Amino acid sequence: MSLPGRSMKSKAERMASRAEDTSLLDGRVSSLIMRLAIPCIIGLSINALQQFVNAIFVGRLGAQAIAAVSIALPLVVLLTAVGQGIGIGTASFVSRNLGAGNSLEANRGASLALALAAPIGVTLTGALLFGLRDVLALLGGSPTIMPAALDYASTLLFGYTLMLLNMVSGFVARAEGNTRFSMWTMITAFALNALLDPILIFSLHLGIRGAALATFLAQLAATGLYILYFVKQLGVVRVRISYITLGDGRVKQLAAIGAPATITGILSALAFVLLNRAAAQFGDNSVAAVGIAARLLTIGALPIMGLCIGSQAVLGFSWGAQDFARVQRAAKFMLSIAVAFSVTFSAVVVIFARPIVRLFSSSEDMTEIAISTCIMFHLFFGLFGVQYVAITMLQSFGKVRLSAVVSFARQGYLFVPAILLLPSIWGFKGLLISQATAELGAGLLAVFVIVRQFGDLKGMLVSSDRLVKAES
Template sequence: MKAEKTEELFAKGNVWMAIAKMGIPAVATMLVVLLYNMADQFFVAQTGDSLQIAAISLSSPLYSLAMAAGTLVGGGGMAAVSNALGGKNTKLVKALSSAALILVLAAGVVFTGAVLIFPDQILGMLGVDESTWQYTKDYITILALGMVFILFSNAFANIIRAEGAAKESMIGNGIGTLANIILDPIFILAFGMGVKGAAIATVIGNMLASVYYVVYIYRSRSELSLNPKYAFEVPVAFWRVAVLGVPNAVSTLLNSLTGTISNHILMGYGASAVVAMSVGGKASMIVSMVVMGICMGVQPIIAYNYGAGNVARTKEVLTKITVVSVVAGALLTVVCWWQRPAIAGLFLSDPALLDQSVQIMSISLITTAFLGFYYVGLNFQQAAGNAGRAVVLSVLRQGILYVPAIYLMNWSFGLEGVYWVSVICDTVSIILAVGLLLYQMRPGTLPESSRCTS
């Protein structure tokens, strides 16, 4: 029954309706994630302590490192399951989802152990100084203790969307975010726990979301499974999940690396520079996550039709999702540009920091209107199983270009040069993504046979 509904939505129904049904909940989910990510910093900002705000910013590369595992499993699992559903391979669907569970548990245990055993070494790598040391240590330690739940909720929010459960994915994220937003002011402000309270609220929110996803899988007519036996019956399932998740994971991993490098450079100008850069990136983050949500929401449709060898529908979905994502990105860019002082004012009250953050927003929004081209290209490569090409797109934007660019711009132009690095990297990556997609969309280049085999 579930498979029949998925086929009707993905392969036979109106494309605009399919995009709306999958894209809108995915965007809502990304907005929920955005609120989730901003909630801690917003409520900590109400303490008036810039050092605690800086501690959360300094912790973000480590959190991104952990999320690389969640993204690998979630993104890879979603693409692999969608392909398997397109090929009508129910046994493989169960194997892939149970393999995802095992990978999440393993990654969570490794991360927790590393933070608890080597906290001081990790803090040193993050560029933390004496003024923010204890705050940052408290924050990452509590997050580490709940990392299994954080990874599970993030991974399976994506995986269940592979069978069309976009609404359920949104509900799970909503439960976690609502809990976090309710608990943040209680723990941070009422109990005076500061960053400790922020971390506790984050863990509890992810625990509740995880429980919801488990209940969904067992109580609905889902084709997914959390029984490890299915994974070990088809050992290749681990490989399929991992290899298709590599592009997003590499991107997230490089976000961690570039965040660490950026924080090291910014700390040379003081903790205030870290805070200004973090807040200054909020506007572009809003646009980026909405556009990313649109493209990720439609990725299962692309993967399903590509896996089924339906070339005409694959091209139709790609064309229409490009229009939607670029128009949405352009409109949001205009709104965020107009509201720059208001966005920065949510997190800052110091006039100097506020002006600095608004300046950073002005620069970072230059390329956001065109990010739809990049994310469509990236998600197509994943949906088609072209992990290598997707990795190239991710690595180019976050690593190959960013690392040398930030050192060069800092050396040449100082702090203001650092502000322009993301614009340079985005411009080159967008051009490459568009060129690669157009090349692959030439007549006769898409295979008309299923890419999903048992």
């Protein structure tokens, strides 16, 4: 008599051996995770650098151009959240089915996700273009910057469907362990964007529309690379029209795992808006201080996000293969790296807040406000590593509701009431307490959840060992 999951695992081993990049059955969990995570970290950093380079070139067009891009930024964040939701749901579905040896179901899930991404992208693009002026006005677009904002956002929206397809394709590639291809695709798109920016903006005199057009052409090039990836079958997953079916609850599974990620992205945009509005009543220096602290938080979060995104394939694959010992080893390694980094980053910002703030501004008044803001925002950032590892584990295991509870805490049901209430009681100090309290509360919740998850894994290992002894 064979053990449950053993036949599935043997199928998974045969299937995974076809992968050309990194075997998800590599016995060295720590080295495997780092090989998968490092390209993800680089890719996320490249994406942030792309936004930075765009801002440099657009800044040469004047203050109105910068303002126009800033007004469109929340719109980009919201649209990106849709892609992240579809991508994370797809990655969890694909990796778990690959681990279970069900490569056909993984193929169907990936094919369905890409087929759904296109009409979703076109529908959102059409809806936003139809009411774009009203949307930009709602985001704070004044009459003086509205023409530039319309030029930039309308051109950028035409590339949104491509961006959505690229994001989902990248998650599929990473779910099967091919993080390097995703990384090089993002690097290629960044290099092309940086090359085209000065040509289109200045040489061809397209102005701010040229910046958006450069991003569109970069996304088009990335789409071409992913088409080549799937057509040439460079990975394990096969994407075919014949695999696209709406039955068997696949859409529900993809949406259930991806929805919390999408809502979390929306909450992130909302949190930034609420922070800015709360800070605005205390003056421009306060707004600038909050902006510096929030940017530092993003810089600290990116490596942890890259680590977890790269590791999700290992967790999901091992969970699907019912290899709970491997799941435990992978989760412990992720947690140790994430916590070590988040604690170190938190300590560095808190201790060296003054010299760090000086990199952004020489204003004495703003510097003093920014120092206290950075310290309070990062006081409990050491817990962020626990939060993101917990969320990634739950997504990889397909635990939808618990994933939503942890995901929505930090910038949702803990932060929103605090930022709406505390500044009216304690002024700017209340704003700082709001962020710190939400970070602490979400971190403690994540600690509780992750301890329970490790307890459940230990129980599964004990049950598996007993089954082995009973059948030997």
